[in-house]
Amino acid sequence: MNLTVSSRPRHDQALVERLWSFGNVLRDNGISGLEYIEQLSCLILLKRAHEQRERPLNSQDVLGFDAWAQLTSTEQDRQILVYEQILDQLASRPGTLGLLFRRAQNRIPDPALLHRMVVDLVDRYQWSAGDTGAVIEELLARMSTDTKTGAGQYFTPRPLIEAIVQCVQPGIEDTITDPACGTGGFLIKAFDYLVDNFPSGVTAAQRQRLNEEAFFGTELVDATARLATTNLVLHGITRVDEAHPCITVEDTLARPPVRRATLVLTTPPFGRRSTSEALYREDFWTTTTSRQLNFLQHVHSLLETDGRAAVVVPDSALFEGGAGELIRRRLLAACDVHTLLRLPTGIFYAGGVKASVLFFDKPDPQPDGSPSTKRLWVYDLRSQHQKAKPTTLTGADYADFVSAYRPGRPRSERAETPHFRSFTVQDLLARPGVNLDLQVTEQPAGPFTLEEPEADLHRMAQEITAELSAALAEFDALVEALRPYGVHADGADSEAKR
Template identity: 80%
Template sequence: MNPTVSSRPGYDQALVARLWNYANVLRDNGISGLELIDQLSSLIVLKRAHEQRQRPLNGQDILGFDAWAQLTSTERDHLIPAYERILGLLAARPGTLGLLFRRAQNRIPDAALLHRLIVDVVDGYQWSSAGIGDVFEALLARMSTDAKTGAGQYFTPRPLIEAIVQCVQPGINDTVADPACGTGGFLIKAFDYLVDHFPSGVTEAQRKRLDQGAFFGVELVDATARLATTNLVLHGVTRADETPPCITVGDALARPPGRRASLVLTTPPFGRSSTSEETYREDFWTLTTNRQLNFLQHVHSLLETDGRAAVVVPDSVLFEGGPGELIRRRLLAACDVHTLLRLPTGIFYARGLKASVLFFDKPEPRPDGSPSTTRLWVYDLRSSHTATAKPTAQSGPDYSDFVSAYRPGRPHSERVETPRFRSFTVDDLLARHAINLDLQVAEPPPGPFALEEPEADLHRMAQEITAELGAALAEFASLAEALRPYGVHADGPDREAER
């Protein structure tokens, strides 16, 4: 970890453009943008290890052999078996290195294309240089727009993550966790914030903890876990030879957390459970098939006492009845649910998806048994006439006014109400039908807590169902892409393969 860095370097846009242009070549051969990034992540790690091995001072032998030299010196006709042998060898390694190559496969069946990617593209750049992590992030951002693969479900918009991190202010003593880490955006931005605000007088024990164990996450999908781990390595959050890895592959909801965190930042996967089975855990408040509600319960159990969290949720979590009502009631009681950010539509991969960010802390239970929540502040960035700026393709919505209104590091009592930022007492919240937290600030109904008209409520529910179906289809598309055999194009079978 380098505490002297004070700002994020700009990334090499020409390199990003060249790498993504190569995706067009591969796409003509039935290889998706997601598969290109997957291949790049493996090759970048190998090239980076070669660079570290060749350093004249403080050289490191990460792999135990020079895999990159083997690849670049192998004749083209023998390149594919040599590459696949290296992938299999490294996948058997322990720790982070094994995770970087866990179930990795060669997705480029044409030796000439693979040789071109290795020699003409990857080999020409220094992957240990400053800012290379931002290049990888830019590639992931482009990948997230590929609707055919459903890759966007693993990518939370980085401007939103940065705004959330600015609000929660990760500190030197924090343990930061993301139980649905996707490509690692929350962990990286929390690390960047900490580096940029690194305090003086840090002890050696604190430095060691930051290097080993201060950041950890869970990811369900192997390929995505590889991308996240590569991303963390390139950003300096972890090392390729670190043991154990900071990312765990598996279902975060399967069992109670083995360790806890003081700061949890996450965007749980949207959509219903594909098995329609209720998740049973003794530490959960209730059973439900709704994954977002289960993740909300999981985040509560993952938090240390006095920990804090920010969770991106679809709006259905705010108003769904049955188990949803009970979970919201218990959350208001057990945690200080102090801030809700209503996000604009259109910033996620599923069109029309309405989502919000819940900020809450987990204090000690009150001696009198009263709810830990006293007042919920709601900021509306969704209504057109309250948005601070129109979103752009590059930057997305402007979150600066929300961050200012949040007043990071200041008592909530110092907040000031505005037309887009209002507060509601916990008694008002508990009095609402089904503990409905879908609170509209900019366009309040005639009464402060009047229910919507039935037609409007049904329309909203229909929109949420449509968004969940879109999310489910994206997940199936991503799975189909990952299981697609070699020689089969994304839009149909390869004629040569049929012969």
């Protein structure tokens, strides 16, 4: 990690356009945007390793051989074979290098297209110079709109992440994690914030901790973990030859955390587990099939005492009944849930998704047993952008929220505005189901007198759907618990299946 940089160079926009244009060529040949960026990342890493090996001062052989020279010196008709051999060889390496190429495959079956990508696209640029990480970030942002492949589920809009990071203000003593890191956006923006706000007088021990253990994440999907790790390498957060990877590839919900953090930033996957089986963990408050509710419990376990978190959740996590009510009640008791940001509809790749950001801290339990939450502040960005396309939101659109949040200042200094309102914990606990889907502005009386009745009906339908889903999940669990031993779900016993 390089924390001596005071400012980052701007990336080459012409390079971005050239890379994106070649991606369009590949898409016309059946290669998705995600597959293209996977291949591009692998090739850039090989080219960067070549550049590090060949530089006249402080040269470094991070691969142990010159893979790029080997690839570029191969004739076009044999290039795919050589490329695949290189990928296989590097995938067997330990540490970060092995993770970067873990299960990596060539996705470009046309030798002519691969040759063009190697010779005409990657080889002609110096990838060790400039802000290569920002180039990949912009490509990922454009790729996130590819709804056919669902690539956007791994990408949280960067202006939103930047606003969240500005609010929580990562510091040099923080240990920062994302348990569902996707392409690494939260870790990268937290690192950028540290670089831009790096204080003077940092000790050698503090620098070493920042370099070796301040950032870590978890990702379930191999291909996405490779992209995230590549992103961290290109941004200087970790090195190719690092023995201990920043990213762990596993199901983060499968077990209690073995390592905790002072700052958790994450957008967990929305929806329910692929099976009807509710997840049981001793450190969880209750069992549920809801991923987002399980992640809220996991983040609580993941936080050190006095740690803080910002978690993007679908609105259903704010009002879902059953396990949802219990988890919200316990979260209000165990944590100081102090801020809720209501996001515009469709800010993620699935256009109809309504989501919010929960900010909370994990203090020591209150001596008198009272809830740690005292007052929840709700900022409504959604009503301000009902007509806008959320994918076009920039940092300026979040500026008023960040100002109202008052980063680094006591929350007692906050002031209510037409878009920012507070609710006492007594008000929250008195609401039916501890419903946190809170309206900031007063609505006219009457069931169908809202300015936008369709939105109100959609909201009611969301609540009904969430309640039914929770009830069905509980019935499924009950049926499974009462099923006689050896009998399958279709009613046939195990002997009949053999």
